[in-house]
Amino acid sequence: MFYLLDGEVRRGGPPRLKALRMGTPHLPDQALWLVVRADRLDWNEATRAAILSDLGSWRKAGNTVIGLQVDFDAATKGIGHYAQFLRDLRRRLPQEYRLSVTGLMDWSAHGDPASLASLAGIVDEVVVQTYQGRSTIPGYEDYFRRMEHFPIPFRVALVEHGAWQAPPMLAHHPQFRGYVVFLLKPASR
Amino acid sequence: MKRLALLERKRRLAWGTATLAGAGLLAGGVAWACADSSCYPDWRLSLASYDCAGQAMLSPGNDTRVNMLWLMRSLSETAPRxxxxxxxxxxxxxxxxLSWSGLRAALWPAPEAKPAEDAQPASSCQTFATAVPAFNEALAADKGVPEAERKALGQWRAKVGCGDVAWDGPSIASPAGRDYLAYLKASQAFYSSDWAGARQGFAPLARSKSRWIAETAAYMPIRIALRAAIAGAVDKYGDFAGTDKVDPASVAAAREAIATYLKAWPQGRYAASATGLLRRVAWLGxxxxxxxQTYEQMLATTPGDSEAAADLAEEIDIKLFERQNADAILDRLNNAPLLLAVADFKRMRRFDDGTASTKGGLPDGQLAAQKGQFAQHPDLYGLLEATRAFYAGDNPRGILTMLPDAARAKSFTPVAFSRQMLRGMALAKAHDPNEAGFWQELLTGASPFYQRPLVQMGLVLRWQRDGKLAQVFAPGSPxxxxxxxxxxxxxxxxxAILRGSAQDASRPAHERDIARFTLLYKDLAKGAYGDFGGDLALVPAHASAEDHLWNFSMQETIPVGLFSKGKWADGNIACGPLSQTAAALARSPVDRKAQLCLGEFYRLNGFDGFSLYRPDPKRPGLGSGPEGFPGRLLSRGELYAAVIADPKALPDERAYALYRAVMCYAPSGYNGCSASVSTNSLPPEVPKEQRKAWYNELKQRYPASTWAKSLRYYW
Known part of the structure; x- marks a missing residue:
């Protein structure tokens, strides 16, 4: 399974999907999540239409498209507004597509997964990011201890070469679905 | 990034027992990896290796885009910032x-986004934001289109580019209306990658009576050819597969189409776009x-205050500097000093051990061979020479000759500023007695926009070296x-400095809170227990007590209130307010109960893994000098060790200390009870044998204690 970044909805100007991929992927042997990274949540009809159009053309090209993942760093913006945004997005997204979100561990001042749990029933999975940029967030063991009763299926995203030792609770957590590894490209600027 | 290298090497993905059922990847998702908070600058002036944190002077370690922007801002008038x-x-x-994205945002802040308005008419999803309004405007102005047709055409326009269009609605009978319909059908062919259909559709429209349609139809062959050129140059992920996979016939067609369009519409609405696409043709071809050569000319002429400068820097970076053969391309040019300068800075990058970090580096003599190209830019060339000399470790006195003192200028372009900064760095290296005076002179004309803080760092580093730290915090300090x-x-x-800063009402609240927090934390952790009570009076009544410390110095809020109204106990052992604990320790630093209570305070208020700012000992910079606060930090783990080592400690105290000492390693096996752990090193650990011994002692010596009963493992 691959999570492929399709585009970004960036700050500045009208909220449009900035395509980051030159063409349509052709990965018939893989199940794909189409990832949209967002700096903002004021999406309009055109933003959504562009995403739907890409989801459609990925399928048309013979790919198995599981759904849409929204990669939004809610750390500085609060999760209440985000839940509302996702509820609305879920309502507009055709049923055949699942909805996934990334969740940074520091989603509230207390890094409390309970705020993430409020997305139950709205999103189909949460990919918990254990890193920021290129490094693992220290203290992740604590965070996972508080995820014991997390109600949404989740995967754990690890950064390539990051520090990681699996918290023991993961092995028997009923909602744990496995890992996603975030690959790094060497810096060349 | 580099700060975690050690941690990474030592703890490379230990997977534990969990399965790897859904391992996947987020390809292409690292474009923003440097605009995040994992990037921590080394607070020192020399910037020899590429760093995600750039500075106001042109340096080898700067992002190439930052250096390009500083160059453009040196060659044109810019407004004061x-x-x-x-x-x-x-x-x-x-x-x-600064990061590239941070610099962009600082110069050209994006307007606050308004909330979404779904009442507004939906627009096409694939087209440029301006394309639909332009069509609608032309349509509205065209008197030849009847109202009913206009409405239908407008509705179809909104669907073009978003999947299939049904074209259902009234039939379009007016000659003008038919042209618009034909235009939309050709556009739909374009968005559906039907290049032949699009070409055939637009061709007759170049003679349309509608001026807008005629011109747009004359422009579209450029876009069609460029899309067709790359259509086959895509890999299985949908990423660009390289210019060698491009269709050369389509590139040639695009070149021709640009010439045709510009000949017919030299002042046309797409003239700038068509001219710009010549770069794409050159790149693809x-x-x-x-x-x-085009880039060189644009670097020289694009105003550094316009956002176009930032776009240009990004384009040049992707289309030229990120290419494997960039150096070879540049070395073949004979009149491209600006590009060469950017490339030379990059080629001067060095690893910490001094070796060149780019392939080949900048060999001796190469810069001298370029001199002729810099005839119009002697200051820039001088800066390059001096930068090379500085990072090559040449005698700093020679650099002072290359860069005459101009510190008293009223303002500085980035190039002029870089020359003076480098002069200051050479003065520092030469241990010149006039260094501090030089920085102070430079402060006056340096712009508050990234320049002045950098000069301040130069001055502080010198004072730090001379043991004059108090001057930083003296009244009227620069x-x-x-x-x-x-x-x-x-x-x-x-x-004393911490107390003074905590009370200095002329300083920002955040800075005063940092002073308070540091003072109170060190009072406790370094055993100045007798001062704690008095220093606690510096905490304002409304101070925050949120237990959030893992990224301490980056936080908006510094929770100074933890010391006055934190959590003292959670039912394990009875502890009063922290002030009582500190007072007990002031009376007797070996009061075991009070030591355990101090441990409870650390444990319950998020101090595990907490660290004040600590410079990397291998990369000394700001703050690397001797600590002015006496004493050694005593960690939570060390408090337990002290209680365990005391045969006179009460059984309950020893049992709890043993329990907590074992729990310090739960459940990961890392030491969670070390003091002031910085992210660039692993916390010290006691051997696993020792943890086992604690566990056994607790079980065997205090079997009846709550702690022995509740502890089932050691880690």
Whole structure:
């Protein structure tokens, strides 16, 4: 399974999907999540239409498209507004597509997964990011201890070469679905 | 990034027992990896290796885009700027350091986004934001289109480019209306990658009576050809597969279409776009020399205050500097000093051990061979020569000759500023007695926009070396940069400086909170228990007590209130307020109960893994001097060790200390009870044998205790 970044909805100007991929992927042997990274949540009809159009053309090209993942760093913006945004997005997204979100561990001042749990029933999975940029967030063991009763299926995203030792609770957590590894490209600027 | 290298090497993905059922990847998702908070600058002036934190002077370590922008801003008039805003996600940069995205946002802040308005008419999803309004405007102005047709055409336009269009609605009978319909059908063919259909559709429309349609139809062959050129150059992920996979016939067609359009519409609405697309043609067609010459000319002429400068820097970076053969392309040019300068800075990059970090580096003699190309830019060439000499370790006195003192200028272009900064760095290297005076002179004309804080760092580093830290915090001090002061407060400041800063009403609240927090934390952790009670009076009544400390110095809120109204106990052992615990320790530093209560305070208020700012000992910089606060930090783990080692401690106290000492390693096996762990090193650990011994002792010696009963493992 691959999570492929399709585009970004960036700050500045009208909220449009900035395509980051030159063409349509052709990965018939893989199940794909189409990832949209967002700096903002004021999406309009055109933003959504562009995403739907890409989801459609990925399928048309013979790919198995599981759904849409929204990669939004809610750390500085609060999760209440985000839940509302996702509820609305879920309502507009055709049923055949699942909805996934990334969740940074520091989603509230207390890094409390309970705020993430409020997305139950709205999103189909949460990919918990254990890193920021290129490094693992220290203290992740604590965070996972508080995820014991997390109600949404989740995967754990690890950064390539990051520090990681699996918290023991993961092995028997009923909602744990496995890992996603975030690959790094060497810096060349 | 590099700060975690050690941790990474030692703890490379230990998977534990969990399965790897859904391992996947987020390809292409690292474009923003450097605009995040994992980037921590080394607070020192020399910037030899590529760093995600750049500075106001042109340096080898700067992002090439930053260096390009500083060059453009040196070659054109720019408006004076105030201090740069600190983005909330890059707090650690202060106003001294910058990322490319941070610099862009500081120069050209994006307007606040308005909430979504779904009442507005939906627009096409694939087209450029301006394309639909332009069509609608032309349609509205065209008197030849009847109202009913106009409405239908407008509705179809909104669907073009978004999947299939049914074209259902009234039939379009007017000759003008038919042209618009034909235009939409040709557009739909374009968005559906039907290049032949699009070409055939637009061709007759170049003679349309509608001027807008005629012109747009004349322009579209360029876009069609460019899309067709790359249509086959895509890999299985949908990423560009390289210019060698491009269709050359389509590139040639695009080149021709641009010439045709510009001939017919030299002042046309798409003239700028068509001219700009010549760069894309050059890039796709492999005309590297032509592309580079165009870039050189644009670097020289694009105003550094316009956002176009930032776009240009990004384009040049992707289309030229990120290419494997960039150096080869540039070295073949004979009149491209600006591109060469950017490339030379990059080629001067070195690893920490001094070896060149780019392939080949900048060999001796190469810069001299370029001199002729810099005839119009002697200052830039001088800067390059001096930078090379500085990072090659040449005698700093020679650099002083290359860069005459101009510190008293009223203002500085980035190039002029870089020359003076480098002069200051050479003075520092030469241990010149006039260094501090030089920095102070430079402060006056340096812009508050990233320049002044950098000069302040130069001055502080000198004072730090001379043991004159108190001058930083003296009244009227020229060191006004808050992040600079906050770093010194956390590292080298004496208790007296901390107390003075906590009370200095002329300083920002955040800085005063850093002073308070550092003072109270060190009072406790370094055993100045007798001072704690008095210092606690410095905590304002409304101070925050949120237990959030894992990224301490980056936080908006510094929870000073933890010391006055934190959590003292959670039912394990009975502890009063922290002030009582500190008072007990002041009376007797070996009061075991009070030591355990201090441990409870650390444990319950998020101090595990907490660290004040600590410079990397291998990369000394701001704050690397001797600590002004006496004593050694005593960690939570060490408190337990002290209680365990005391045969006179009460059984309950020893049992709890054993329990907690074991729990320090739960469940990961890492030491969670070390003091002031910085992210660049692993916390010290006691051997696993020792943890086992604690566990056994608890079980065997205090079997009836709650702690022995509740502990089932050791880690």
């Amino acid at each position: 105030g201090p740069a805003p600190t983005p909330s996600d890059e707090r650690q940069f202060g106003q001294t350091w 492999g005309d590297d020399a032509g592309l580079a 060191i006004t940069d808050s992040m600079t002061r906050e770093i010194l407060l956390q590292t080298m400041a004496t208790p």
